[in-house]
Amino acid sequence: MAAMDPKLRKEVLRKLHYGVYVLTAKKDEDYAGALVTWVSQASFEPPLVMLALRKDSKVYELVRETGRAAVHILAEGQKDLAADFFKATRVEGNTMNGHPFRLEEGLPILEEIPWYFRIEAREWAAGGDHGVLVAEVVAVGKNREAEASLCLRDTGWSYGG
Numbered sequence: 001m002a003a004m005d006p007k008l009r010k011e012v013l014r015k016l017h018y019g020v021y022v023l024t025a026k027k028d029e030d031y032a033g034a035l036v037t038w039v040s041q042a043s044f045e046p047p048l049v050m051l052a053l054r055k056d057s058k059v060y061e062l063v064r065e066t067g068r069a070a071v072h073i074l075a076e077g078q079k080d081l082a083a084d085f086f087k088a089t090r091v092e093g094n095t096m097n098g099h100p101f102r103l104e105e106g107l108p109i110l111e112e113i114p115w116y117f118r119i120e121a122r123e124w125a126a127g128g129d130h131g132v133l134v135a136e137v138v139a140v141g142k143n144r145e146a147e148a149s150l151c152l153r154d155t156g157w158s159y160g161g
């Protein structure tokens with residue numbers, strides 16, 4: 001098979017559409033919150049989702065250890081909030097990277113983000129530099145009403161290629 005042209009590979013793979021999410025996890029007093037895009041629903045019954053998590057990230061470590069996480073769906077206009085979750089997680093009082101959270105069944109729920117769901121790990125695929133998790137949605141929640149969710153394309157950022 002001919003080698004792929006790296007420029008074209010990037011161009012083509014970056015045409016995939018993604019949402020923008022903040023994934024949170026907690027083990028004892030250890031917290032992680034990370035911006036992720038590689039998330040999709042993967043079954044109606046049971047309600048499954050798939051996520052790809054960087055193997056060298058804190059959030060990957062905590063989700064592997066606990067098998068649990070919360071996925072927050074950002075609203076349009078929450079790009080600045082999203083940007084606070086590129087970096088290492090810092091918890092002070094009831095804030096994570098400066099944003100208020102409460103605990104729900106032991107998981108941090110970010111209160112400024114309109115929609116969220118909690119997941120439990122069902123299967124891991126080794127994948128490549130990201131581990132691929134198939135997880136069941138065990139609870140859903142809404143902090144407030146909002147119109148549309150944020151798309152990666154609206155942010156001008158890209159992840160993929």
Ligand SMILES: Cc1cc2nc3c(=O)[nH]c(=O)nc-3n(C[C@H](O)[C@H](O)[C@H](O)COP(=O)(O)O)c2cc1C
Nearest residue numbers: 034035036037038052053054057058059086157159
């Ligand atoms: C636009 C964008 C999208 C990202 N999407 C993902 C993703 O889908 N999965 C992932 O593991 N990391 C993704 N990351 C990287 C994580 O945000 C980053 O690894 C994480 O914040 C590291 O934090 P941690 O080590 O404290 O968990 C993305 C980063 C950016 C800038």
